[in-house]
Amino acid sequence: MMDEKKISQKTLNKSFNLWFWGALTCFSQEQMQTFGYLASMLPIIKELYPDKKKQQENIHAYTAFFNTNPMLGSVIIGTTASLEEARANGKGIDGETINDMRAGLMGPIAGIGDSLIDGTLIPILLGIALGMSRNGSPVGAIFYIIAWSLIAYFGQRFLYFRGYKLGDKAVDILVGTQGKAIRKAISIVGGMVVGGVLASWVSVTTSLKLRDSSGRVFMDLQKQLDNIYPGLLTVIVTFLCWWLMAKKHVSAIWTMIILIGVAFLGVLVGFFNPGLSY
Known part of the structure; x- marks a missing residue:
């Protein structure tokens, strides 16, 4: 019996870092984040399929159009890594299944991410930073740079490995009834935060x-x-x-x-x- 293939921690870390630093690599209106997604999956494909021909065949699943919220999108990359691992072990997963999963998650993740990150988190951080920058103090700018960098990196890392752990279960959570409730709640909170920032600073x-x-x-x-x-x-x-x-x-x-x-x-x-x- 052939040993079950398992993605190493080193490869997962490399895949995540490629997404974090290169999610918008070669970004264009035609391809959006396709090449960033493709680059993040290359280390995984190379480790799971030593044969060059097999690598070329399986990497085609990641050449289709891809675009979502870059920060929360890391959960899709982690989920894909888990599905690719299952495909390498012959568990009934194929390229079409992976593409269906990706297409199904792009929209919900974009909706959650745009409301939570752009509409809630960033205005809150900027509001705090503006308060700290009164009278021309640079403390607010320094605070924002450090806080955003830490939240962005460790938040995306957490989501990547959570997606890898959940695998295809992530689809049910994010697209199902629970996901719809989360998106609605976040959009309401986001609207409140933007309104509060508007009233305070504009x-x-x-x-x-x-x-x-x-x-x-x-x-x-x-x-x-x-x-x-x-x-x-x-x-x-x-x-x-x-x-x-x-x-x-x-x-x-x-x-x-x-x-x-x-x-x-x-x-x-x-x-x-x-x-x-x-």
Whole structure:
């Protein structure tokens, strides 16, 4: 009887590090994370299949399109490693099964990751860092770099090896009823966090004041707006950004350029006052 093949800890570590450092290798709109995924599986394929021809045949399972949240996506790589190990041991797993698993997990993991990481974790860390950076202190920036780096590395590592341990059970957890509940809960928390950060750190006000012939101010627009709806301009700018990116699919860079243009025109006509003195 042939000995059961087992991926060594050294190879698993190498596979994880290739994903961590190269998830976006050769990134393009056509391939997205395909090559990063492929590179992370190369050490595993080489160890499980010593024969070069067999390596070439089995690596084709990882050339299909792949794109998900890079941080939480490590659980898919770990799960794939487990399935590849099962395939090498003749347990009824083939390339099509692996591709089906990958296709089934890409969407749910992207949904969870984008809400949890981009919509919750990063705003929380940035909020803490901004508070620590008052008066120009560099402590906040240092804190964010260190905290994010540690969370990103050890968080992805934990998910990779958890996926490897769970194998195909990870699919049921992430795609089933439990996964849907997790995604819904995280999206709600993410929305609350973004709203809290918005209310704390974003402030759009107008300096427009109407004066009579004697120069006396008879209407301060900002005070009038605050009486009607405090923070109204901040809400309007926020919804403008959301509308541009979510509905019109304008990139973040172009959205920032548009905001700069609006601010520039606002200063020219006297609607905004940057408070600069020369």
